[in-house]
Every structure is written in structure tokens, then in C-alpha cells.
Amino acid sequence: MFHAGKxxxxxxxxxxxxxxxxxxxDQEAGTVIRETPMYIxxxxxxxxxxxxxxxxxxxxxxxxxxxxxxxxxxxxxxxETGLTMDKDVSGWIESxxxxxxxxxxxxxxxxxxxxxxxxxxxxxxxxKHAAEDAMRLYYRLYQYWPxxxxxxxxxxxxxxxxxxxxxxxxxxRPSTRELSPDMRTQIDDEMMKEVRKKFxxxxxxxxxxxxxxxxxxxxDWKGEAGCPEKEAELYEKYSREHPQSxxxxxxxxxxxxxxxxxxxxxxxxxxxxKADRARAKALALTQELASRFPDGDWKPRAANLAYALQQxxxxxxxxxx
Numbered sequence: 001m002f003h004a005g006k007x008x009x010x011x012x013x014x015x016x017x018x019x020x021x022x023x024x025x026d027q028e029a030g031t032v033i034r035e036t037p038m039y040i041x042x043x044x045x046x047x048x049x050x051x052x053x054x055x056x057x058x059x060x061x062x063x064x065x066x067x068x069x070x071x072x073x074x075x076x077x078x079x080e081t082g083l084t085m086d087k088d089v090s091g092w093i094e095s096x097x098x099x100x101x102x103x104x105x106x107x108x109x110x111x112x113x114x115x116x117x118x119x120x121x122x123x124x125x126x127x128k129h130a131a132e133d134a135m136r137l138y139y140r141l142y143q144y145w146p147x148x149x150x151x152x153x154x155x156x157x158x159x160x161x162x163x164x165x166x167x168x169x170x171x172x173r174p175s176t177r178e179l180s181p182d183m184r185t186q187i188d189d190e191m192m193k194e195v196r197k198k199f200x201x202x203x204x205x206x207x208x209x210x211x212x213x214x215x216x217x218x219x220d221w222k223g224e225a226g227c228p229e230k231e232a233e234l235y236e237k238y239s240r241e242h243p244q245s246x247x248x249x250x251x252x253x254x255x256x257x258x259x260x261x262x263x264x265x266x267x268x269x270x271x272x273x274k275a276d277r278a279r280a281k282a283l284a285l286t287q288e289l290a291s292r293f294p295d296g297d298w299k300p301r302a303a304n305l306a307y308a309l310q311q312x313x314x315x316x317x318x319x320x321x
Contacts, residue, residue: 028060030100031140033113038079038091042072049091050079053129054117055136064095071095100144107148110141114157121161135161152195156204159191163211171219186215206245210238223317225265225274232258236285249293253301256285260305261316268317279309 035053039046042065052058052075061074073095078088099106114137120130127133138158142151166187173185195208216234218227235255239248259282266275286302286309293299308315 028063028100028102029144030058030060030098030103030106031055031110031137031144032058032093032097033099033110033137034097036093036097038075038077038089038093040091042067042070042074042092046092050077050089052077052079052093053136054113054133055138055140057140058093058098060098060100061090073098107141107145107150110137110145111150111154114138114141114154118157118161131161131165134158135165146198152199152202152204155191155198156195156207159195159208160211162191163187163189163214167214181216181218184219189215203244203246206242207247209242210245210247210251213238221261221265223265223268225262225269228258228261228265231255232262232281243292249289249296249298252285252289252292253298253305256282256289256302256305257315259285260309263309264314264316282306282309 031054032052033054035051037044037051038049040049056077056079059076061076064071064073066072071094072092074090074092075098076088076090099109103109114134117127117130117134117137120126121134135158138154138161141148142155142158145151148154170185170187189212192208192212196205199205213234217231221227232255235251235258238245239252239255242248242251245251259278262278263275263282266272266278283306286306289302290299305315307313
């Protein structure tokens with residue numbers, strides 16, 4: 001899955017419009033799977049009107065034509081003209097780059113291209129704006145092929161890429177240092193809510209709910225107990241309410257870690273009774289984690305956390321491991 005990094009400052013640019021372009025009902029709509037130039041006429045030597053990037057909304061205007069042995073499509077498309085402005089343009093593109101519901105295995109083709117773009121985004125030196133390409137392609141699949149078996153995952157991936165890009169941008173802002181999540185810019189959760197609404201009681205909805213916890217946690221505890229206290233409850237509650245989620249084990253570990261961190265914070269504040277209660281709660285959560293999720297890395301990580309607690313090894317602060 002895509003992780004935001006160098007593309008964090010593209011926050012405004014990546015906010016693609018979830019609303020489709022105002023195409024006529026009788027027009028065939030789709031998207032392109034390669035960045036392709038648009039010409040004023042069906043001729044590679046003609047004047048270029050625009051460059052259509054992967055995942056853009058495209059509608060055929062008058063169908064397709066063959067010119068000099070090359071297949072062309074006259075289309076209407078919304079293209080970027082800057083960070084915040086789009087414009088509607090029409091022109092001709094090569095048909096081989098256009099995928100519509102009439103294309104055989106269209107949903108798989110688009111999902112495959114989106115996944116490749118996502119891989120590019122994760123690579124050092126990968127294609128520029130590949131994350132945004134993947135986001136748009138995944139969303140187009142959901143938009144035009146809502147009954148596809150891939151639709152739920154596609155919408156989730158589109159939402160998650162958007163979320164990670166926005167989150168990276170939020171982390172760069174001074175308000176991130178505020179203790180209360182309410183005092184900082186919130187990550188736009190519109191698409192995450194759409195995932196949960198359109199695909200309820202699925203792992204995609206569970207994953208969306210987990211991402212949305214980012215808007216409720218502190219990004220800097222500043223050595224105070226308030227944030228980890230609240231976050232421990234949030235993560236434990238998530239694990240209880242989403243037991244089948246791919247993130248259930250991680251959430252339970254996060255709850256245990258925060259209780260363990262509270263041990264060190266309370267001790268630093270000379271609140272030994274609270275420290276003892278936090279240690280007992282953390283150990284109980286590590287035992288539950290090992291029991292509920294015996295496979296993967298989380299059981300050993302829980303064992304490591306429990307050992308630190310039992311041996312009075314700090315897990316938070318200057319002396320943490």
C-alpha cells in the first residue's frame with residue numbers, strides 16, 4: 001500500500017473532484033490508463049489541446065474513427081490547469097489508451113494499472129505524481145464499475161492514498177504540535193465515510209474506520225498522560241468493535257503500548273498507584289493479543305512489551321528502547 005513521503009506537499013493538487021464531469025447520459029464514459037496527448041484533430045502532428053493523465057474522467061463525444069490505420073476517439077475530459085483549477089476540453093486521443101465499460105475485463109485492466117502506479121509511488125525515483133494517478137484510477141473503477149468484485153477494494157485504496165497524502169501534509173503544519181486533535185487541521189474524511197457507507201461490514205469499512213482514528217489521536221504527547229490515556233481507550237475500543245479487521249491486532253498492540261507508556265509517564269509524575277494500574281492493564285492487553293492473534297509479528301511484539309514491563313524497562317521517554 002502507498003505510503004506518503006516526498007509527495008506530501010501536493011495536498012491541494014491531489015484533491016481530485018469526486019463528482020464526474022457533466023457528461024450527457026448517452027455518452028460512453030471511461031478513463032485513460034496512460035498519460036496521453038489530446039489533439040485538435042486525429043493526427044499526431046496536429047495542435048495539442050491538452051495532456052490527459054491517468055484516471056481522468058473521459059467521455060466519448062462522437063465515438064471512434066480510424067485515420068491512416070490508427071484508431072482515434074473524440075473525447076470530452078476535465079484536465080488540470082493548475083493546483084486548484086480544472087477546465088473542460090475536447091479533442092482527439094488514441095483509442096488504445098481509453099478504457100470504458102465496453103472494454104473486455106476493463107475493471108481488471110484499470111485495477112492493474114492503478115496497482116502499478118501505486119508501486120511506482122512507493123519506489124525511490126518512481127514516476128512523478130504516480131500516487132495521484134493510482135488514486136484517480138482506483139476511484140474511476142469504483143465509479144464506473146460499482147458492481148465489480150474489485151470495487152470495494154478500489155474505493156478503499158483511493159481513499160487511503162488520499163488520506164496518507166493529506167496526513168503527511170497535516171504533519172508538516174505547526175498545529176500538529178498541539179496536544180488536542182481538535183486544535184489542528186483535520187484530515188478530510190469524506191471518502192473514508194463513503195467507503196463505510198457503500199461497503200459496510202467489510203474489511204474495507206474496517207480499514208477506513210482505522211484510518212479515521214488519525215483525526216482523534218495526538219501526534220505529540222509532550223510527556224503528558226492525557227493523550228495516551230484517550231488513545232489507549234480508542235484503540236482498545238476499535239479492536240473490540242472490529243474483531244475481524246486486518247488492523248484489529250495492531251489496534252490492540254497500540255492500546256497496550258500506550259498503557260505501557262503511561263507507566264513511565266505516571267512514574268515520572270510520582271503517581272505510583274496509576275503506574276501500577278497501567279502496568280496491569282498493559283500486561284492484560286499483551287496476553288489478550290497473544291491469545292487472539294497468535295500468527296504474525298504482533299504476538300512476539302506483545303511478548304517484548306510484556307518483558308519490558310516485567311523488568312521495569314522504560315518504553316517511553318529518554319530511556320525507552
